[in-house]
Amino acid sequence: MTTGFRPGERRLGRDFFARPTLQVARDLVGRRLVRIRRGRRLAGRIVEVEAYIGASDSACHGRSGITARNRALFGSPGRAYVYFSYGLHHLLNCVTEEEGFPAAVLLRALEPEEGLKTMTRLRGGTGKGRGRQRERPPSWLAGGPARLCQALDIDLRLNGVDLALHDGLLLEEGEPPAQRAITATPRIGIDYAEARDRLAPWRFVAKASPCLSQRL
Helix, strand or coil: CCECCCCCCCECCHHHHCCCHHHHHHHHCCCEEEEEECCEEEEEEEEEEEEEECCCCCCCHHHHCCCCCCHHHHCCCCEEEEEEECCCEEEEEEECCCCCCCEEEEEEEEEEEECHHHHHHHCCCCCCCCHHHHHCCHHHCCECHHHHHHHCCCCHHHCCCECCCCCCEEEECCCCCCHHHEEEECCCCCCCCCHHHHHCCCEEEECCCCCCCCCC
C-alpha cells in the first residue's frame, strides 16, 4: 500500500470549492478522495455526489440556521462537514461557496483504488485475500455515503477540518471523466423535502460506474 501523498498529484485547493455548488458537485466526479490513516493511503475515485444549497433548499441542513451540529456547514469553502445520521452512520460533505452560506456537496460513492484490504476490514469484512471481496457486489465497499465513511474511517473527529491543508483527509485532482460520462438525477432519500427540491437534478454520477449507491 502506498504511504503518504502521491508524488506529482495535485491537491484540490480552497479555490476549487469557492464556486457555485452545482459546479463544484459536477466537477468532483472523478476526483480522488484520500484518507491518510496510520501513515497509509486509503483512496478512491468519487463516482457519486449530491449538492445541498442554502436555506431555500428544504433538504439542506442549513435551512433553519446555524446550530452546534451544522456549524461546519457555515464555514469556509473546502471544510469537511461530517455529521452523524440517525445515530448510526457518518456522512462526509465538502463545504462550498462563501463562508456563512450553508452549502455543501455530499460524497455518496467511491470506486476504491488504494488500501482495499484495510477498507474491507473497516467495513466488517475479513480483508484476507481477494476471493471473498470478488463475491460481493462492487458497491459493497464504498457505494453509499455511510459505507464510504466506514471504509475510510471518517467520523466526527474530522468534522470541520480544512480539506486544502489537513494531512489526514484531502482530495486529489484524479482523472475527471468527460462531461458526457456524467449524468444528473434527483437526490436520494429526501422524502421530507418540498416537491421542487425532491425533483431537482442535484445528484451527479459517473453513469458507467458499478459502484453507485443506487443504479440509474
